[in-house]
Amino acid sequence: MDISFKSLGELPIREVSELWNQSFEGYLVPAALTLDRFIGRIASEGLSLEHSLACYVDGEPAGLVVNGFREHNGRKLAWNGGTAVKPAYRGKGIGKALMRRNLELYGQLEVDQANLETISLNDHAIALYEAVGYKPIDRLLLLSTEQPIPDMDDTYEHPYQIALGMAAEAARLSLYSPGEAWQADLPSLKDGESVAVFDGGEVAGYALYRRTFNSAGVLVGIVLYRLEVAASRTDAKAIMSAALHEVWQPGEQCRRIAFNIRASNSPLVELLTEMGLVTTMEQVLMMRDMK
Structure with missing residues (x-):
C-alpha cells in the first residue's frame, strides 16, 4: 500500500469539497457541505488550503486534513479544522499516517501549539489523536x-x-x-x-x-x-x-x-x-x- 500526500492548494476547489464530503461520509455528526458553504467555511474560519493535506492510497484520494493558523503574542497556533478518511480506507492506518504527516507539516511551519476538537463519543478518533501526542484539556458543550x-x-x-x-x-x-x-x-x-x-x-x-x-x-x-x-x-x-x-x-x-x-x-x-x-x-x- 503506497501512501502519499498533496497540498489541498494544488487541487481544484470543487475536488477538495467533494473529498471533504466523501471523507466525512457516515460521520457521527453530518458534515457534508455544498460547494458554496464549503468555500464560506474556509473563508470564515481562516483555513489554509495551501497548508492542508490530501491523502492518497495507491494513487486514489483517501482522506484529508484541513488546517488553520493564527499568531498570538509571538506564538503560532494551528487548528485541525477537520480530519477524515473515506469509508473504504478506514481501519487501515490511514488516519494515523495522515496525522503524522500533518504534524511534520506543523513542524516545518514552526507551529508552537496545535489544537483540535472531536466528538466525545468518537473513541477511535480520541485514541488516534492521543497516539500522536494530543492531550484532552477540556470538554466543549453545545x-x-x-x-x-x-x-x-x-x-x-x-x-x-x-x-x-x-x-x-x-x-x-x-x-x-x-x-x-x-x-x-x-x-x-x-x-x-x-x-x-x-x-x-x-x-x-x-x-x-x-x-x-x-x-x-x-x-x-x-x-x-x-x-x-x-x-x-x-x-x-x-x-x-x-x-x-x-x-x-x-x-x-x-x-x-x-x-x-x-x-x-x-x-x-x-x-x-x-x-x-x-x-x-x-x-x-x-x-x-x-x-
Missing part, C-alpha cells in the same frame, strides 16, 4: 433551547456599566485572551458582537455572540460563543447574568445556542442550564505542545 428565556432582572446589587460593540472590540479589553476554542476566537467572529461588563471603570467580564436574521429582518437566532469573568471577581454569576441579559434579549422569540462552551466553566454551564438550555452535543478539546 447547549440550546427553542423556548423563551425567562424574564431576567437587569438590576443588580452592583451598579455594573454595560458597553455593547462589535466582537473585534473585545481585543482591547485587558481580560481578553484568544483561548483554545478556534471558532470562539475573534477572527472567526467577524460579524459577531460583544458585551463588556464594567464595574467602576474596571472590566469585570465580557461575552461574544452572533445574531442571525431572516430576509424580513426578524431575529431568528442568537449564538453565544464565550462569556468570561475576571478571575478575581466573587460576583461571577451576577456579572454573567448582566452580560446574558444583553446577549439573549429575553423579550425576543428565537432559537438560542451556546456553542463550544468549556465544561470547566461550571458557573456558566449551571446558569445556562437554569435558563432552560439543554446540552445537545459534547466535544473533547485537545491540545499538543509542538515545542
